[in-house]
Amino acid sequence: MQSIIKDGQIVQDGWQILRADAEGQYPAVAADVDVIVPLSQWLADKAVWQARPGKTAVWLAPADDPQLLAADLAALPLVAVDFPAFTDGRGYSLGRLLRERYSYAGELRALGDVWVDLLHYLWQVGFNAFEIKDGKAIDTALSGYDTFTERYQSTHREPVPLFRRRVTSL
Amino acid sequence: MYRYDEVDHRIVRERVEQFRDQTQRFLAGQLSEDEFRPLRLMNGLYVQRHAPMLRVAIPYGHLASRQLRKLAHIARQYDKSYAHLTTRQNIQFNWPELAQVPDILAELAEVEMHAIQTSGNCVRNTTTDAFAGVAQDELLDPRAYCEIIRQWSTLHPEFAFLPRKFKIAVSGSEEDRAATQVHDIGLHVVRNEAGEVGFKVIVGGGLGRTPIVGEVVKSFLPTRHLLTYLDAVLRVYNRFGRRDNKYKARIKILVKAMTVEAFAAKVEDEWLHLKDGPSTLRDSDVAHYASFFIDPAYEQLQANPPEFSSKLAAEPAFARWVERNTRLHKRAGYRSVVLSLKKTGVPPGDISAEQMDAAADWADRFAYGELRVAHEQNLILPDVRERDLYEVWQLAKSQGFATPNIGLLTDIICCPGGDFCSLANARSIPVAEAIQTRFEDLDYLFDLGEIDCNFSGCMNACGHHHIGNIGILGVDKNGEEWYQITLGGSQGSHTTIGKVIGPSFAQADVPLAFEKIMTVYLEQRAVGERFIETVRRIGLDPFKERVYAKHH
Numbered sequence: 044m045q046s047i048i049k050d051g052q053i054v055q056d057g058w059q060i061l062r063a064d065a066e067g068q069y070p071a072v073a074a075d076v077d078v079i080v081p082l083s084q085w086l087a088d089k090a091v092w093q094a095r096p097g098k099t100a101v102w103l104a105p106a107d108d109p110q111l112l113a114a115d116l117a118a119l120p121l122v123a124v125d126f127p128a129f130t131d132g133r134g135y136s137l138g139r140l141l142r143e144r145y146s147y148a149g150e151l152r153a154l155g156d157v158w159v160d161l162l163h164y165l166w167q168v169g170f171n172a173f174e175i176k177d178g179k180a181i182d183t184a185l186s187g188y189d190t191f192t193e194r195y196q197s198t199h200r201e202p203v204p205l206f207r208r209r210v211t212s213l
Numbered sequence: 214m215y216r217y218d219e220v221d222h223r224i225v226r227e228r229v230e231q232f233r234d235q236t237q238r239f240l241a242g243q244l245s246e247d248e249f250r251p252l253r254l255m256n257g258l259y260v261q262r263h264a265p266m267l268r269v270a271i272p273y274g275h276l277a278s279r280q281l282r283k284l285a286h287i288a289r290q291y292d293k294s295y296a297h298l299t300t301r302q303n304i305q306f307n308w309p310e311l312a313q314v315p316d317i318l319a320e321l322a323e324v325e326m327h328a329i330q331t332s333g334n335c336v337r338n339t340t341t342d343a344f345a346g347v348a349q350d351e352l353l354d355p356r357a358y359c360e361i362i363r364q365w366s367t368l369h370p371e372f373a374f375l376p377r378k379f380k381i382a383v384s385g386s387e388e389d390r391a392a393t394q395v396h397d398i399g400l401h402v403v404r405n406e407a408g409e410v411g412f413k414v415i416v417g418g419g420l421g422r423t424p425i426v427g428e429v430v431k432s433f434l435p436t437r438h439l440l441t442y443l444d445a446v447l448r449v450y451n452r453f454g455r456r457d458n459k460y461k462a463r464i465k466i467l468v469k470a471m472t473v474e475a476f477a478a479k480v481e482d483e484w485l486h487l488k489d490g491p492s493t494l495r496d497s498d499v500a501h502y503a504s505f506f507i508d509p510a511y512e513q514l515q516a517n518p519p520e521f522s523s524k525l526a527a528e529p530a531f532a533r534w535v536e537r538n539t540r541l542h543k544r545a546g547y548r549s550v551v552l553s554l555k556k557t558g559v560p561p562g563d564i565s566a567e568q569m570d571a572a573a574d575w576a577d578r579f580a581y582g583e584l585r586v587a588h589e590q591n592l593i594l595p596d597v598r599e600r601d602l603y604e605v606w607q608l609a610k611s612q613g614f615a616t617p618n619i620g621l622l623t624d625i626i627c628c629p630g631g632d633f634c635s636l637a638n639a640r641s642i643p644v645a646e647a648i649q650t651r652f653e654d655l656d657y658l659f660d661l662g663e664i665d666c667n668f669s670g671c672m673n674a675c676g677h678h679h680i681g682n683i684g685i686l687g688v689d690k691n692g693e694e695w696y697q698i699t700l701g702g703s704q705g706s707h708t709t710i711g712k713v714i715g716p717s718f719a720q721a722d723v724p725l726a727f728e729k730i731m732t733v734y735l736e737q738r739a740v741g742e743r744f745i746e747t748v749r750r751i752g753l754d755p756f757k758e759r760v761y762a763k764h765h
Contacts, residue, residue, distance in 0.1 A: 130251050130334065132374025136451050139371055144486055160235065160252060167370035191227050193220050195364040197440075197492045198371075204440075204492050205220065206364065210501045 046181050048162075049150070049172040051188060053181055056174075058121065060102065060154065073097070079123050079152075082107045089115070102154060105133035109140045116147045124170070126155035135168045142169035142199045162187030169199040214277055214583055215360045215505045217325045224368070225322045228329055232256050233315035240312065255373070256318070257305075257331030259635075264308045266633070268331040269321060273341045273359040273383075274302030274586040278573040281584060283324040285569035291317050296569075298554060298562040300626060300677055301380070302340050302586040303331055307633055329367055334375045336366035336447070340382045342390040343587035346506060347595045349543050353402045353410050355385035357502035358439060361494070365440050372447050376454035376462040379447070380419075383412075387706075392588065394418045394427045394708035395680060397464045398446060403433060411435045416446060416476070417468030420674035424710045425465045430477040436499070438484075440492040445484035449476070509581035509596060514546025521599045533655070534606050534617040539597075546599050550580075552592040552614040553624065557649040559613070560642040561627040561668075562590030571612045579605055589626055591619065622664045622731075623649045626677055630670030630687060631694070637670035639687025639694035644668070644723050651724040652731075661731055664744045665704070680704045682745040683730065684711045685723065696723050700730070700756055701748045714757050729759045 047056045061080045063069055072078050077098040085092060085101045092099040100121035101112060116122065122141060124134040134153065141147040152172035153165050158179035165173065166188055175181045197204040217225070232252075239249040253259075257268035269284070284304060288296050291313055292306045299305060309317060321327055330337055339362045341355045342348060362381060366372075372379075383400045384391040393399025399415035412434045418427025434442055450464045453471075468476045525532045539548040552572060555561050572592055576584050579601045585593040592614075597605055609615035618624045625648065628634065630641030645668055652658050667681025678684030684699035695717035702711025718726050733756050738747045748756070 129248075130374050131456060132334075132372065133452055133456075135371045135373070136448050139448075160231075164368075164370040164373050190231050191224060191368065193224055194370065195224075195367055196369050196371075197444075197490065202491045204365075206361065206498050206501070207491060207495075209218070209220075210495075210498050 045174070047152070047172060047174050048181065048184060049152075051185070053185070058100065060123070079121065079154075082111060085115075086111060103134075103137055105131050105137070107137070109137050109145060112141075113145045116141070116145055116149075119147075119149060121150040121152060121172075122147060123152040123154050123174075126153060126157055126161075129156040129158070129161055131156075135164060138165070138168040138170050139199055159184040159187040160190075163190045167194065167198040167200050214275055215272070215356075215502070221325070222322070225325070225327045225329075228256075228327060228368070229315060229318045229322050232318060236311065236315055251333055251374070254333035255330055255335055256314075257328030258311070258314055259332060265311050265314065266305055266307050267309050267314055267317065267328060268299070268303050268305040269326060269328050270331045270338045271303050271326075271586050272363045273339055273345070273356060274343055274588070275356070276584040276586060277324075278576040278582045278584065280324045280326055281569050281573040281576070283320060283326070285566040285573070287317055287320060288566040288569065294566045295563055296566075297560070297629060298564060298586050298590045298592065300588050300590060300628075300675060301338050302343070302588055303338055304564075304586070307629075332378070334377050334379075335373055336369065336375070336379045336381065339363055339366065340380070340391055340396075340588060342384055342386055343585045343589075343593050344390065344540065344549055344595065345385060346508075347542050347544075347547075347549055348386050348390075349541060350386045350388055351543070352387065352404060353385040353436075354503065354506055355383040355391075355400075355402070356506040357499055358385075358400070358436070359383050360502050360505070361439065361499070362443070365443065365492075369447075371444075372451055375447070375451055376456045377459065377464075379450070379464070381443075389704075389706045389708075392677070392680065392704045392708065395420055395424075395677075395704070396427065397450075398443070399427055400434075400439075405433045409435065412439065414442065414446075417463075417465040417473070418708075419463055419465045420677055420679045421463070422460055422672045422674075423463075423465065424674070424679040425469070426708050426710065427465070428468060428473040430468075430473060430480060437494045438488060439494060441487040441490055442480075442484055444487050444492065445480050448483055449479050453479075508544075509583075511544050511547065511596070512598070514544070514598060514600075516545040516599070518546065518600045521602060524603045530617075531603060531606055533659070534609075534615055535602060537617040537621065537659075538615070538619045539602065542596065544596075547596055548599055548602065550594040550597045550602070550605055550609075551587065551619045552594065552609055553616040553618055554591050554614070555618055555624045555649070556613050556616045557623065557653055558646060560629070560632075561625050561645055564592065568612050568614065571608070572614070575605060575608060589619075589624060591624070617655065618658065620663045620665075621658050622652050622661055622666050622683075622727075623658060625649065625666045625668055626681065627668040628670050628675035630668075634670060634675075636673055637687060638672075638689035639670050639696065640720075641668045641670040641676065641685070641687060644685065644687075644696060644720055647720075647724045648727055651728060661734070662743055665702075667702070677704075678702070679710045680708060681711060682748065683727070688717055690717075694720060696720065698723075698726060698730075698760075700753055701745070703745050712753060714753055715761055726760050730756050733759050 102123035382391040395418040414431040415427040580594040631637040669676035670687040697717040699711035
């Protein structure tokens with residue numbers, strides 16, 4: 044079990060992530076484990092993953108096309124997006140697409156190089172769960188949510204941009 | 214001028230506190246150098262050759278006198294009593310202490326300023342025509358839209374970590390004075406057949422290592438769709454721009470790789486999902502922002518009042534300054550004054566704390582308290598009564614601001630170069646000074662007429678050398694500084710990338726090469742023909758022949 048942040052709380056979490064090793068091979072995973080599999084594995088063997096006793100979720104790499112998952116989203120308990128480096132911002136767009144275009148309503152988890160300074164951005168684009176990188180404090184990461192109490196743009200959390208709320212209240 | 218409301222103040226204060234915390238964690242060893250770098254860059258903080266360098270945002274080049282006084286105070290208190298105006302209409306301090314930067318940001322916040330996104334791989338300071346709102350040829354005042362873009366781009370949660378830096382310029386005039394064709398996105402006002410005003414959207418321009426003139430991805434974007442369309446362009450770039458090679462990461466490479474048609478189609482496809490969404494601008498939204506940019510209480514004046522005309526006739530030096538350093542205004546009896554920061558012996562764009570205070574005072578006395586920073590690195594008083602020009606000239610002279618060289622060869626756009634910048638291959642400041650010294654004779658300088666001279670100390674092209682009529686690029690050859698000359702570049706509505714004339718020059722030979730180029734121009738020019746026009750007409754060969762001719 045590991046600790047993650049979910050919906051503003053630190054919680055224990057049993058999901059295992061399936062990642063390829065240096066040779067591109069995937070380790071075997073016990074049938075009763077809840078596992079987050081890469082999109083390619085999911086697409087290759089969807090029926091097998093769906094039939095196992097453990098739950099299966101899917102993670103996207105930054106270059107993945109979320110449309111490939113669109114038909115499955117309603118049935119998935121969790122979708123994750125990997126941030127191999129915190130400076131790789133593609134996952135923010137994936138978050139918005141999953142939430143806004145494909146109407147994904149379940150747990151959206153950020154994986155990888157994720158820590159306190161990124162949380163407010165990730166939360167705004169639709170992520171609600173965060174696996175904090177090893178070596179980065181998880182308890183203080185919670186403060187990242189409210190680094191900013193207001194924002195200018197239309198986002199997933201607040202679709203009405205500040206200028207509209209301002210002008211409407213004038 | 215835009216004024217913060219309580220929410221703007223809160224956002225900037227929260228940013229200061231965020232950065233204070235990040236700096237403290239870095240200094241305490243909780244953030245590695247690699248982790249801190251992108252975070253500090255997004256706050257305009259570089260680590261330079263000698264010390265950190267802090268770049269402060271001057272949104273679309275607008276400055277209030279109280280802000281300029283605060284910048285003077287910061288220069289004195291935290292730096293060496295001067296600062297540097299940049300080609301992106303920003304200002305930078307060259308010697309702050311890292312640990313003091315949060316305090317500087319807190320002081321800036323008091324006067325509605327910040328350093329948010331002045332560097333890093335995010336949307337940078339939006340730039341525009343330095344004469345926005347006072348130009349005679351304006352179809353639309355771009356300032357409200359610039360402010361709308363500033364707010365949209367500030368801490369945009371989807372676009373904080375783009376493949377590379379991202380620059381947007383807006384031009385509201387027929388003549389493009391914002392270099393929209395060499396920006397990641399250029400928005401150039403146009404009128405459609407129905408007479409409506411909108412934006413021509415140009416994407417993928419840029420200088421640097423691969424200079425490219427941008428291409429039109431949308432010939433007419435109704436202004437109400439501005440933000441949703443920007444979101445669409447940025448989303449396509451964020452997802453598909455290259456991240457494997459920083460030299461191929463700009464949007465211009467993506468547009469070229471996809472072809473502009475395919476890129477435009479992809480943006481259109483993305484936009485369909487965003488169009489008419491909540492960010493669509495209503496007239497009332499735009500009116501709210503436009504209300505900050507209304508005309509000051511202009512007087513009803515006659516053009517060329519007698520006291521002004523008589524001084525012009527009596528003092529040739531004043532007339533020369535008026536001709537070069539003032540610009541006609543949309544209102545009769547007013548002019549915009551350009552305070553030259555291109556005095557020989559002072560690095561182009563450098564401004565002392567004393568000069569800042571003085572200019573702030575003149576803005577209050579003569580110009581409704583407002584100033585502009587031009588991308589040519591000069592300071593502008595946009596609204597000065599013609600009857601006050603003589604006094605302003607005398608004051609400007611007293612501060613070394615009155616060199617009558619605006620638009621001339623010695624009004625050099627110049628990056629800080631190897632004296633300050635850790636990226637530079639060569640120094641630019643001493644070479645710029647040598648050119649200024651060589652062409653110091655004002656009669657000669659005036660005779661040469663309008664020439665844009667742009668100087669970059671490295672391929673990053675901060676000095677925009679590609680679009681100078683005559684450009685200089687500092688290059689490194691086996692650890693030695695050399696200077697490559699380009700000719701024929703231009704900005705504006707006919708943006709052109711200049712061409713290299715041949716092998717590069719040693720530092721000491723650059724002024725002589727310039728002189729030879731000017732001699733060819735003087736010999737070949739037709740009556741009334743500007744330098745760039747002669748270059749376009751006769752081509753580079755006559756210049757090459759003279760510059761590289763063997764000595765007899």
